[in-house]
Structure formats: structure tokens, C-alpha cells
Amino acid sequence: MDRIMTDKTHRVLLIDDDPMIRSWLMEVFATTEFELLEAANGKQGMELLAQGPIDLVITDIIMPEKEGIELIIEVREKHGDVPIIAVSGGSHRGVDDYLQMAKKLGANMTLTKPFSGDEILFSVKSFLGS
Numbered sequence: 001m002d003r004i005m006t007d008k009t010h011r012v013l014l015i016d017d018d019p020m021i022r023s024w025l026m027e028v029f030a031t032t033e034f035e036l037l038e039a040a041n042g043k044q045g046m047e048l049l050a051q052g053p054i055d056l057v058i059t060d061i062i063m064p065e066k067e068g069i070e071l072i073i074e075v076r077e078k079h080g081d082v083p084i085i086a087v088s089g090g091s092h093r094g095v096d097d098y099l100q101m102a103k104k105l106g107a108n109m110t111l112t113k114p115f116s117g118d119e120i121l122f123s124v125k126s127f128l129g130s
Contacts, residue, residue: 010033012124042068058084
């Protein structure tokens with residue numbers, strides 16, 4: 001099947017187990033030059049990465065099946081220098097611990113939930129241009 005041509009210039013993969021976050025970010029990205037693909041966990045995210053070119057990954061840290069930390073390590077091993085933005089709202093250990101670990105393991109940038117649509121778009125544009 002041929003891929004439908006769109007005016008989207010970059011493919012961004014969003015990996016988050018929260019359907020409300022995914023839905024909100026789909027709306028945020030709808031009128032931008034970025035095509036947003038979504039996955040509900042790290043396992044689904046890695047499957048999408050294997051299917052075709054992805055220009056940037058946004059991943060939550062705490063998820064079922066494959067957490068964001070595992071995903072970051074695997075992306076670095078299999079997909080080299082794809083930019084990664086790690087996001088987290090924290091848990092019992094605290095958001096800062098998770099995001100610091102994500103940064104040490106290869107995330108290019110981290111954001112603490114909640115963040116605004118403008119913040120995430122600015123972050124993505126800092127890697128992919130506008």
C-alpha cells in the first residue's frame with residue numbers, strides 16, 4: 001500500500017500509556033508540520049520504530065510491558081542518534097530521579113508532566129526545526 005502524501009515534514013513517535021495524554025498531544029500536533037504516531041507502551045513503540053523512519057521519540061518513563069528507561073537504551077542501541085525527549089510525572093521515587101536516569105542513558109531532553117503544548121512543540125522544534 002502506498003503511503004499517503006501529507007504536508008507533514010517530520011515523523012514524531014509518542015509513547016505513553018495514558019490515552020488522555022496521547023489524545024491531547026495528537027490535538028497539539030494536528031496543525032503542525034509534524035506527523036505524530038502513537039504507541040501505548042515501549043514494546044509497541046519499538047515495533048513502530050522498526051517499521052520506518054522516525055525523526056524524534058517522545059517517551060513516558062513509567063509504562064507497562066517496556067518502561068521508558070528500557071526503551072531509551074534500546075533506541076540508542078538500534079537507532080543511534082534519533083533524538084529522544086523523556087517525560088514523566090513521577091512516582092514513589094520522584095520524577096527527578098527518573099528523568100536524571102533517562103538523561104544519563106541517552107535521552108536528549110527531559111520534561112516534567114504536566115507540560116504545556118507550547119513547551120513540547122518548542123522542544124520538538126529545537127531538534128527538528130520549524
